[in-house]
Amino acid sequence: MDSSSYFAQANEVELFEAAAAMKLPILIKGPTGCGKTRFIEFMGQKLGRKVHTVVCHDDLSAADLIGRHLIREEGTYWQDGPLTKAVREGGICYLDEVIEARKDTTVVLHSLADYRRVLPIDRTGELIEAHPDFMLVVSYNPGYQNVLKGMKPSTKQRFIALSFDYPNAEIECQIIMKEGDVNETVAQKLVTIAHEIRRLKESDIQEAVSTRLLIYAAKLISQGFNPYDACVHSIVESLSDEEDVLEVLRTLIKLHFLDENN
Amino acid sequence: MEEQIGKVWDRFLKKKINKSYDDKRVFFTDKRKALNIFYHLLGGEKGKELQIADKRSIKTTRSVLERVSGSGTTFFLAWQDDKGVYLPASLAYFDNEKLNEMHYFWLVALAAKMPANAPNFAQKNLQIAHELIQTYPGFESFYQSAITYLIKERLRLSIKDPEQQRHELAFINSLVDRELINVSTYTLNNIYPFPLWLYPAQTSQQASNSFDDDAELENSPQKSEKTEELKMKKRSSQMDDEKKSDGLLIFLPDSLMSIMEQVNLDRSEDDSFDEDALYNAEDLEEITLGKKRANLSARIKMDLDFAEGAAEEYPLGKGHFINEWDYKKQDYLENYVCIKPIIDINIKPIALPKRLQKMVKKIASELDLMQLDRIKNNKLPYGDEINLDTWIEYLGHQDKSLHPQKFYESVERKCRDLATLILADVSLSTEAGITQEIRIIDMIKDGLMVFSESLNRLQDQFALYTFSSLKNTNVRFQIIKNFKEGYSDLIRGRIENIKPGYYTRLGAAIRESSKILDKQQTANKLLLIISDGKPNDVDRYDGRYGIEDTKKAIEEAKRLGITPFCVTIDLEAKDYLAYLFGRNGYVVIRDSKKLPKVLPEIYMNLTL
Missing domain, CATH: 3.40.50.300 (P-loop containing nucleotide triphosphate hydrolases)
Incomplete structure (x- = not known):
């Protein structure tokens, strides 16, 4: 970087x-x-x-x-x-x-x-x-x-x-494309997921998903990991230790990426 | 005998038409938390709650079997209004648990994306369904298999009316082709209920028997509230249907809730209640019939206490008015709530009760371990400053290799510039027993006593107040100890004399406490709330209204630089507390008997 x-x-x-x-x-x-x-x-x-x-x-x-x-x-x-x-x-x-x-x-x-x-x-x-x-x-x-x-x-x-706050969707998408070396579709998907998870902040999770984590996810994807695994390991797992919260977040990621995962 | 045969026949028919897969059934209560989080993830309003839906009766086509068996008139449909989202208690449409579970997620996703009172719900449902599938490819396989199966089921319906046939055909076509229906005038009864849809709130057509608003409240209820009343009525009439049959598609395994609802509605009809009763009736989980009765008896007891004249409540002034937040208007109701400060007089000062002495002693010794004064650490390998004495001593050594170069000192200063206001909820629910002898209120009293001893030991500034409310006109704000008073036997006496009051108008109590804390000169201000349940009161201060007002009050407190923190013994509290106080702003104590022991620990964790 x-x-x-x-x-x-x-x-x-x-x-x-x-x-x-x-x-x-x-x-x-x-x-x-x-x-x-x-x-x-x-x-x-x-x-x-x-x-x-x-x-x-x-x-x-x-x-x-x-x-x-x-x-x-x-x-x-x-x-x-x-x-x-x-x-x-x-x-x-x-x-x-x-x-x-x-x-x-x-x-x-x-x-x-x-x-x-x-x-x-x-x-x-x-x-x-x-x-x-x-x-x-x-x-x-x-x-x-x-x-x-x-x-x-x-x-x-x-x-x-x-x-400062997390950058708006457009800028965040550009950042992820540049830093994580992924195409726009993937970047946009990651940004969508991030925006959804950020809604939980303060109520179900302590800190929302950061741009930094999104870049990690993008990097894993560009390394050839399938998007579901990349997101679970870079975004989901670090956000919470409560199994039921994690389960829902995994479901969300699954819903987003199932077409490529199946 | 005839009856026996009738029952068997009935059961047989029900089985025949009951097309659900009971062994694959998924229950809402098991998924409640996950669904709540999912709802928030997809952008659902945080103040809304996911709840179990009642049956709704819908006049629609029934199959021959259904008609013979007398079912197919009521359905458990998912619906929402501006207060909450109501989902079936269980789902078992599909021969696959995963699909049934996904069905819940699907309904919640619809709820999150659909406005509460969207006109033309059929069109909206189809449109949002398509959007969901596009955004979340994972829904695709669920949706496809679900509509395939459901359409097959629907073909079994015997629709006679040509008009309805046309509707049904158009509907199925639109599902298959994933297009919007171009007829925009569907009503609930036009289309046989479709379980993948989210239905609008139940509104009443029989608006004739509405309630009179005898405007006891300063702000009379709005129009929308009137329909709420009718909604409840309508539901009550549905309750009678229950005996006739079960739903075609699913049944509610625990009908407990429905029964309670009926009881409540009967009460509202013996016209001893104003419109507020409906707010109670709506949120059955919080206020039950028994509670209200207990309330009356409590009032009588209070009066008796006065007559005895031993310890007496003394009102400090006539009370003053503060604002309340109305989330529906998105505005403050100015000077709406009357705060009445009271203090107990004729209190007998008491020494620390024997039962608590051991615990207080133990906690005190733990606190003593944490020296809070300036600590100077000497003989360090590194630090702020060289200690000259140690330095010279070191220089004096002949063989320096034998002596480590430890001649630094550093100063650690811990001062606690902190004022804590403890606000205890002494609503009637604290009268409930934990065991035969011990009530929650006893634990709160012991907790306050032990905690006060600890704070006194730490020499932290603190004040103690309790509150309970009876409508907006009477929020009793009782002073146990203010910031200026020292902790003494008299304070202990006041704590010992705390009695359960009425309801929990939390927002008002928080505003009043914030005002007091704001006057303190310390840099840090902690508002510690000890509670046993949701904010509620006998008027409309209940459910979402109460939560939103409390949320607002907390925001105001935070703006004043006050840190609110809630300690609750309500195990169900997690969902709303996180919304009110933020994830780190509360703690739930599972065993309320531990309250006295845990309170000082929580405090130390917060402030060290």
């Missing part, structure tokens, strides 16, 4: 460029596998800026972002974290799944995400002014539910926010 191709869903490319030009930070929210990361990589290439990706997790501390003192024989020395590195050298610092990080961690972003664009490092006493090419991008999936996870409003309200 080359990240140079990206099908815009709406005006996100223009918005991103405008935000980059005005040195504004960006927040992207959207379900898993809808193209958030791909979009950032594409924009990084388009703007000619390096992308520093940090995948956030609940053990991520401020030191993991900013940097810390390490030790070698002569004593201690300071090691920049990915955020500090991007601030110094310029580039896009992309914090993936930012709500997974503890809330107190993301507070270090505050001074970077407003007009000041500085990063104070209290351990070294430095105050780093951000490189003109530095851009902060964070993303998260609003679908998870834990009461204590979620972005502080004070953090949220410093970003230009883009809301």
Whole structure:
């Protein structure tokens, strides 16, 4: 896969460029596998800026972002974290799944995400002014539910926010054709199935089928797997562990592909 | 003797005309869940429910045998209206279980694709059938074998009327050629019932005996509701048919539902009820006759309680009005519901009851294990900061190879910026017994008590309210503990004094709770609902109306940044709860006796 191709869903490319030009930070929210990361990589290439990706997790501390003192024989020395590195050298610092990080961690972003664009490092006493090419991008999936996870409003309200969803049928079809190397009929069928399954979201399944999974299915089909098996293994099985839900989904796939399967 | 012979003859005839394959029969109840999911998959409205259909009587051609045996007037047909989709309780047309199962899926697919009140249903059925086959090639083989078989069966009908013969011929031709019928004026009675079709809602032609709307509600029911009433009536008249014969095509193995329905309708006719009674009659599974009677006795009991004067309910003000969502109008009914906050007075403070002490102690020790204060971890191989003491100590060692380079420290801070409002449903259904001695309400009380102890131990902010309702004019919102009060023996006394109330107007209670939670200053707000059943009330707040209003109330709460979560002991709850709260927004407790133990666990899972 080359990240140079990206099908815009709406005006996100223009918005991103405008935000980059005005040195504004960006927040992207959207379900898993809808193209958030791909979009950032594409924009990084388009703007000619390096992308520093940090995948956030609940053990991520401020030191993991900013940097810390390490030790070698002569004593201690300071090691920049990915955020500090991007601030110094310029580039896009992309914090993936930012709500997974503890809330107190993301507070270090505050001074970077407003007009000041500085990063104070209290351990070294430095105050780093951000490189003109530095851009902060964070993303998260609003679908998870834990009461204590979620972005502080004070953090949220410093970003230009883009809301991603799965691309519309036409674009998704094109993406699947290109990435999965299948013909239009198959791609359209996959998109139809995806749209049907997405209706179950929130009620019967936790996360709906993503564009990423559809591409997997398309790839399996283009490798010569029969469409039913390809869909069951790439789309259906990963969506649920409940046998009765799986059974219905298999029935649906069967109904869609029986002519080729029999 | 004569009677005996008559019975044998009757059975023989029925067998003769009963062309179903009983050993291949597929039951709706076994497939309910799968069909529900399938319905949603194909785009069916999520608020609608799949239910078992009653018989419908259709005046149509009957074969000689049918006429002799007195059957062939009523049919179990699949139909839908804007509230639900009604499917036969079982299907056994085909000599193949797979086909019978597929028949259900077919009907559900039709229901998902067909608008509820489409005019010209025959045309619509044919058209959607073709569309389905095109979209889902998997239906092709089913449809082909089904129509082949069914057409063969239909040829056995003895149609006398030339007009009807013409219709039948056109119908069969259109099936075979997969074309639309060009006659657009079919009524139900023109064509002998066709099991692959989805029929429109039963509407009444005898609109003469309609109910009077004595407008007790502020918003009087709409026209469509009137036809609902008549529908029920019509069904009641059909009930009499039941004795005469069974359906030609299938029979309903459990006629329990029909009997209950009849009982309810008898009640609505002794004119002691307003139009609301019909809402009850419609959703039989929720409200039964017994429940209403119990309600009356409960009211008497309440009055007696007042007379005793020990613990007394004290209304806080006259009550205030809030909105309710009417899904039919797709709009709010402004200031429609009256919330009446009450508090119990003259309550005797009590210590923690002995029966709960052991459990509370155990849970407390578990909670203590989770230190929630700032934790500093030292001597780590990596971390936020170098601990200078450990560092110097390390430097002081002569032989460094013997000492691992562990001189980092890291700080973990866990603070809980969280306010929890517990909203307990104390409707009359909680009066039901789990065992001889224990009622559901007792378990809810114990649950609240243990849970409050745990929250108190964790020093989390919490408030406790219970609710029950009697129509939109009286939603009793009882304060057990508000956010400002500390947890004390008095609160325990109030919990102990909780009594079952009336019905469950959940949407209103959620709106009121959201309002209270919204005033809290914490970053996280949790609304924990403890319930034992669907939203319902004695007026039209039942079935889809109640569900849609509750859904709306939950959406409003979420918009305020509140996280609603529902703990229910209603085992049947899965379908509607997922729709209301989302897949991760609820938990069903199978054994309600476990409620006290499970509540703190759920809470910790949610918030850690």
